[in-house]
Amino acid sequence: MFNIRTRRAGLAAVALTAGAALALTGCSGGSSEEAAAPTFDPNEEVTLDLAFWGNDIRAGLYDEAIAAFNEEYPNIKVNASFLGFPEYWEKRQTEAAGGGLPDVMQFDYSYLRQYSENGLLLDLGPYLGNIIDTEPLSEQILGIGVVDDVTTGIPTSTNAWALFTNDTLLSQVGAEPFEGGDWGDYADWQADVTAAGAGAVFGGTDYTGRIQNFEIQQRAKGDDLFTEDGEPNFTEEDLADFWAQGTPLHEDGTVIGQQKLEEIYPKSAFDAGLTASELTWDNFGAGYLGNLGEGTELTLNAPPVTKEGAKDLYLKPSMLHSISAKTEHPEAAATLVNFLVNSPEAGAIFGTNRGLPASETMLEGADLDPLGQQIRDYEASIADRLGDAPPVPIVGYGTLEEKFRQLGQELGFGTITPEEAAKQFFSEMDVVLNQ
Template sequence: MFNKLSRRAGSGVALTMAAALMLTACGGNGGGEAGGTPDPNEEVTLNFTWWGNEDRAERYNEAIALFEEQNPNIDVNGTFMDFPAYWEKRQTEAAGGGLPDVMQFDYSYLRQYGQNGLLMDLTEYVGNGLTTDTIEETLLATGKLEDQTLAVPTGYNAWSLFENPALIEQAGVEGYEGGTSWEDYEAYMANVSEAGDEIWGGTDYTGRIQNFELQLRQEGRELFTEDGQLNFTQEELAEFWASASDLRESDAVIPGRKLEEVAPKSGFGANLTASEMTWSNFMGGYLGDTGAEDLTILAPPTSDPSVKDLYQKPSMLHAVGAQTEHPEAAVALVDFLINSPEVGEIFGASLGVPASETALEGAALEGPELEVKEYLDSVSDRIGEPPAAPIVGYGALENTFLTLGTSIGLDAITPEEAAQQFFDEAAVTLGS
């Protein structure tokens, strides 16, 4: 059934939050009127928070200052922290009923917060304070849950394959063409690993749940059923992990022990592998890690070029807390952050390629950011409908998948044992 598939630790935290969220499943739109724009005579203070580093904070602070200049009656208190601490803080706030007015939001947590009424439904503001016709409908749908618009994507990316031309030249082999069969990609990795001195063609891609999802979508399937259960069998998962056994045993992919030595960098980031599959917005981070002057971004392998197996994933979204006392002002801030050409210029593609056409026009992408945009345009024929918002507990299962894949690469566990452990944990997480 399955071909063989790279390993790269995903950014995220495995937090179990359902119990805390259930404490405050009360929803509501605060004390404002439904729809419309904020009253320019009302003095308003909004709390806005995001995750990221100092560079992102400087950009957000610049955008906030511009928003306050255009809306002199609104003050915005901006705060930020790293990704794990950010969601720990939101968990605490959710339990106490005090989420911020506006939040940078992650796709993985949309269902966890949305189905418990912790996010304000923005539907009534669409076209009445919130402009969304600047965003492609399939991408806009990623912020919806059932009939509610709970968040708006600010940027997007898609699954991709990165290649380091300098390492390819050093190995003296041909680069990967991109978008060909899994067998072609495996042969490419083997050629690089055989020709290179302490350079491998890639990583064991069966360690990433996104590659498993990609192969399922190439078969016309999704990871989860409509009622939130696993849409594959334990035997199929074991087969998927076992499918890379030959690659691991022949050292066609970088050994797990070498990856442990360079962590938290990936093999690609440490200049040990010539290729790696991950989200397209990793371009900037990879350039920083590798020190390379140039990296190539290509379409990942496919078992059927006619299948729409890829999708536009929001790199992040913006949402409004259901308890906000200033819904119109909060929506105005979201609209500004999503659509303003000036904000597009401030951020470029550092939050993903801008989702809004107006923000994209202001971004004036060039260099590596333009390469990412051109890649996304090049795979448009493979872009299909996004999967439903991730199930509650997806982050925990993603982390378990990665941990078990790493253990397989270290020969600490067999694919069959790993599949059993994954299904055991999934049964607890999903309540099945």
């Protein structure tokens, strides 16, 4: 039996994204001031196309949800289709170029700005508070789906940045659990675990390889990575200083070597049971447990602290639901979105398959498994560190995230310096922001 415990944030004292620019064309959905108040004939016979990414398990859950939806709205026929994540977005690109997006779509945060700014997504403002119930959704949650002051997506679920530790592995090597602290405390703890592991187990990987760790350090200073206008909110020096934090971790042998990480890819060192900690999104637990095996005990901790009292963390949508700007049935589509986002019936069906439900009414209907309950407890425990979500990712954010990862690999091998890596990143960022 898998057992996961949550260590509260007080002890800490603190997914594939892609956003390559596309030459998309489409019609604007209009602003909420221009749109007329929605009217909806509940007896009108309509057909909606619904698209989502996932697998056969998720497809079965959507089938159940659609059946429950049709008990209340038998006149709205829903044709559902799904693909794997990469194929899903390839098809959306093709449809967007031809002006034929599905009526309702599962949407990824990294693509929201791109499709919104190209006028491909419906302005949901006229439907909020009437067809789409906003009472169960906090202002913070609703704000996640806003691009240029227009709501184009409603989050179905949330996750937050976290530190997973493998307590089973720590027990095996005789090391103490992580009790929280700042980044220096975390590095010291990693070194202690590595020493106890005697070459077989390491404290973790170089945390400077993840752009999200740079992001939360910047947010602790009061700066998101990018402004609302999509301009970088950090300097080459900021980035070089961050990457320099990883140099002693490699020189001292504190973290697992880059060559070993290449050998075990696509598994991470944490997945492979070679490291005792990993900084990542809190909804990765199920995947870790699947790889680590029955009997593994994980702890979900808050990330290290950069500055006491800072609002460095935020809730990120695991996914959103959006509507095509060209849908012929916007009210019916909004009705379907409301059901998929807010209904207790959908909560009971999906559980945490799409992440921890963002809506209180959907969450109330969900029968959370132990992992889901621990994620819920964790997100509640970091409330004092949660700030507003950053601006919706810039177009091309996924490209920059991948470049950040690649430069982290080179730093791990010691083939470039932090200053050289920062210069290369800024060169790439200049291309992405000006294409």
